[in-house]
Amino acid sequence: MQNKQRRIVIILISLLILFIGLYMTTWLIGIDSITVNQLLRGLYRRSSRITAMIVVGITMGLTALVFQTLTQNRILTPSVIGFDSTFILSQTLVVLMFGFSSPILSNAYLNFILSAGLMVLVSFFLYSTILRKGKNNIGLLLLVGLVMRTLMSSLTQFLNRIMDPDTFLTVTSRTMPSLTNMNTTILWTIAIPIMVVVLYLMVKDLKYLDVMILGEDQAKSLGVNYVKITNRNLIYIAILISVSTALVGSLMFLGLITVNISREILKKSYHKPLLIFTSLLSVLLLVAGQYLIQLFQINTSLVVIINLIGGIYLIYMLIKGDKT
Amino acid sequence: MKRRSILIILFIALTCISLIVGVSNITIKGLIELDKDMWFLISTSRVPRTITIILAAVGLSVSGLILQTITNNKFVSPDVVGVTDSAKLGLVIGVLMFGSFSMQFRLLFAFIFAVLGGLGFVFILKSIKFKNDVYVPLVGLMFGAVIQAIVSFIAYQFNLTQVVETIGIGSFTTKIQGNYELLYVVVIPIIIGFIFMVQFNIIRLGEDFSRNLGINYKKVMMIGLVVVALISAAIFVVVGNIPFVGLVVPNLVSLYYGDNIKKTSFDVVLFGSVFVLFADIISRLLIYPYEIPVSVTMGIIGAVIFLFLIYRRAHYAK
Numbered sequence: 001m002q003n004k005q006r007r008i009v010i011i012l013i014s015l016l017i018l019f020i021g022l023y024m025t026t027w028l029i030g031i032d033s034i035t036v037n038q039l040l041r042g043l044y045r046r047s048s049r050i051t052a053m054i055v056v057g058i059t060m061g062l063t064a065l066v067f068q069t070l071t072q073n074r075i076l077t078p079s080v081i082g083f084d085s086t087f088i089l090s091q092t093l094v095v096l097m098f099g100f101s102s103p104i105l106s107n108a109y110l111n112f113i114l115s116a117g118l119m120v121l122v123s124f125f126l127y128s129t130i131l132r133k134g135k136n137n138i139g140l141l142l143l144v145g146l147v148m149r150t151l152m153s154s155l156t157q158f159l160n161r162i163m164d165p166d167t168f169l170t171v172t173s174r175t176m177p178s179l180t181n182m183n184t185t186i187l188w189t190i191a192i193p194i195m196v197v198v199l200y201l202m203v204k205d206l207k208y209l210d211v212m213i214l215g216e217d218q219a220k221s222l223g224v225n226y227v228k229i230t231n232r233n234l235i236y237i238a239i240l241i242s243v244s245t246a247l248v249g250s251l252m253f254l255g256l257i258t259v260n261i262s263r264e265i266l267k268k269s270y271h272k273p274l275l276i277f278t279s280l281l282s283v284l285l286l287v288a289g290q291y292l293i294q295l296f297q298i299n300t301s302l303v304v305i306i307n308l309i310g311g312i313y314l315i316y317m318l319i320k321g322d323k324t
Numbered sequence: 325m326k327r328r329s330i331l332i333i334l335f336i337a338l339t340c341i342s343l344i345v346g347v348s349n350i351t352i353k354g355l356i357e358l359d360k361d362m363w364f365l366i367s368t369s370r371v372p373r374t375i376t377i378i379l380a381a382v383g384l385s386v387s388g389l390i391l392q393t394i395t396n397n398k399f400v401s402p403d404v405v406g407v408t409d410s411a412k413l414g415l416v417i418g419v420l421m422f423g424s425f426s427m428q429f430r431l432l433f434a435f436i437f438a439v440l441g442g443l444g445f446v447f448i449l450k451s452i453k454f455k456n457d458v459y460v461p462l463v464g465l466m467f468g469a470v471i472q473a474i475v476s477f478i479a480y481q482f483n484l485t486q487v488v489e490t491i492g493i494g495s496f497t498t499k500i501q502g503n504y505e506l507l508y509v510v511v512i513p514i515i516i517g518f519i520f521m522v523q524f525n526i527i528r529l530g531e532d533f534s535r536n537l538g539i540n541y542k543k544v545m546m547i548g549l550v551v552v553a554l555i556s557a558a559i560f561v562v563v564g565n566i567p568f569v570g571l572v573v574p575n576l577v578s579l580y581y582g583d584n585i586k587k588t589s590f591d592v593v594l595f596g597s598v599f600v601l602f603a604d605i606i607s608r609l610l611i612y613p614y615e616i617p618v619s620v621t622m623g624i625i626g627a628v629i630f631l632f633l634i635y636r637r638a639h640y641a642k
Contacts, residue, residue: 075462144631144634146404146461146465147627147630147631147634148627150567150568150623150626150627151623151624151627151628151631153623154567154619154620154621154622154623154624154627155623155624157617157620157623158616158620158621158624161611161616161617161620162611162616252469253469300476300477300480300481301480304473304476304477304480305473305477307469307470307472307473308470308473308474308477311466311467311469311470311473312470314466315448315463315466315467315470318448318452318459318462318463318466319448319451319452
């Protein structure tokens with residue numbers, strides 16, 4: 001069993017390296033002459049994209065995994081109950097409060113810190129109360145999440161309606177990044193450091209989560225400070241989702257697919273091996289998907305395809321019956 | 325009874341306000357003096373708009389009520405479980421295959437796909453092994469998301485993104501004479517729905533039980549789905565998507581009147597109309613002389629009410 005898993009990991013890693021190599025080099029085919037400068041620039045752009053995809057992939061996997069443990073539910077991810085719509089709403093609010101020409105907005109860093117801070121506050125306030133109330137009532141949690149999503153997007157639409165066109169353009173350019181149109185200004189200076197630090201902190205908490213998955217009472221009797229760890233991890237998740245939404249936009253179903261596939265393969269509840277599998281799968285899906293879409297020049301975005309596959313997979317899982 | 329008369333008074337008052345409120349000034353004095361321009365304005369713009377609002381409101385609340393009854397779940401409505409999304413898919417495919425933008429064509433395609441979508445949802449619902457009230461809307465949401473993804477995939481492929489973006493926004497703004505008459509289609513399914521209300525109420529109790537009472541379960545289920553699909557498709561094609569009406573209105577009514585839908589269906593219709601009229605008047609006044617799409621206003625008002633409902637339920641559950 002152990003050997004089989006190791007083999008899968010090795011296959012995944014080699015596939016990943018293969019696709020990263022292909023992604024970095026395919027564009028060179030068919031170009032007759034190229035200057036060193038052009039080559040370096042091309043490689044730099046692609047490598048920063050790859051880095052972003054790797055970090056985002058790991059983030060999506062880890063947040064989904066931890067969130068599922070905290071809510072004790074296998075079919076939830078932070079985005080399903082509206083974490084990423086909170087980010088878009090807070091972006092819009094920031095633009096509206098300070099006006100689009102203010103230095104706070106033109107400075108990508110200040111703007112990012114402000115809206116991410118706002119989002120962490122809002123989502124922490126909302127979801128910690130809901131999570132506590134809905135501990136034994138996932139239905140409640142889910143419904144609140146669904147309603148929140150509609151509420152946030154309606155509020156955002158409303159604010160968009162009443163702001164003038166210039167402001168609106170600023171907001172859409174800030175809130176509509178995608179995998180092909182990444183927000184690279186903040187990539188190296190803010191996004192990556194924050195994500196690495198928070199990811200490290202979360203990985204350190206994984207050992208508690210191994211206990212918490214047994215249920216609140218068991219975890220408490222085994223000496224885990226349940227409420228504290230839950231709140232802490234919710235803040236981590238809010239930060240990570242806001243960074244990754246600012247970077248590449250919303251990826252609703254990615255974590256859902258990869259976490260569940262890893263669970264199917266591993267048939268274990270330990271978080272560390274699950275995390276390794278999930279992260280590898282997520283990154284592979286992002287890089288390979290992006291590469292294949294560019295290769296075959298499919299005129300669509302990867303997010304649409306991920307949503308399509310993810311939704312069908314989820315329905316299949318529900319029909320088959322949840323084993324947990 | 326007292327509540328119902330309050331509702332009726334509210335309904336009449338809001339209808340009058342809806343006829344009067346707008347950018348061009350209409351005064352009661354002018355109407356009495358038979359001012360030609362004012363009467364022209366009322367008959368070509370305000371009356372069609374108000375009729376559209378009332379028809380859409382009645383249709384949405386009734387379809388929500390029927391769907392909630394036949395699936396025996398309080399948390400579903402046509403826009404939650406993917407029927408509306410299916411109508412959208414049908415519309416896009418219709419535009420793609422025939423390039424025809426005529427309203428009747430759109431309605432036909434939207435209707436066919438809405439029926440298919442409704443059937444698909446019920447089929448998935450039936451095959452889920454373990455039943456839980458909460459998973460039903462979740463399954464519907466996922467189903468809707470899948471269809472939505474197909475729509476955006478097609479839209480990207482054939483450069484239809486703009487069409488898709490614009491058809492989804494529910495608004496009564498453009499509903500003037502010559503532009504709204506197709507919505508009268510919903511009157512037929514609404515009447516059929518009312519005729520079968522008792523049967524719908526019975527099949528909520530389950531397949532065996534309804535057979536005991538002499539009801540053809542499959543047939544009634546099918547009638548319910550077709551009624552819901554036709555209403556949602558027509559409203560989607562003519563007005564656009566208006567969230568929460570189908571979900572919130574039947575729930576609020578059943579808070580006060582209970583679940584015997586034979587008795588409550590009239591109140592549902594009345595309350596739904598008051599609700600949508602109110603939201604539309606707010607949409608018209610908030611950034612006067614401009615307007616906000618009613619789907620946005622409804623999204624905010626409906627969400628807040630629904631959150632209140634959920635919290636109330638959780639509170640009592642303890």
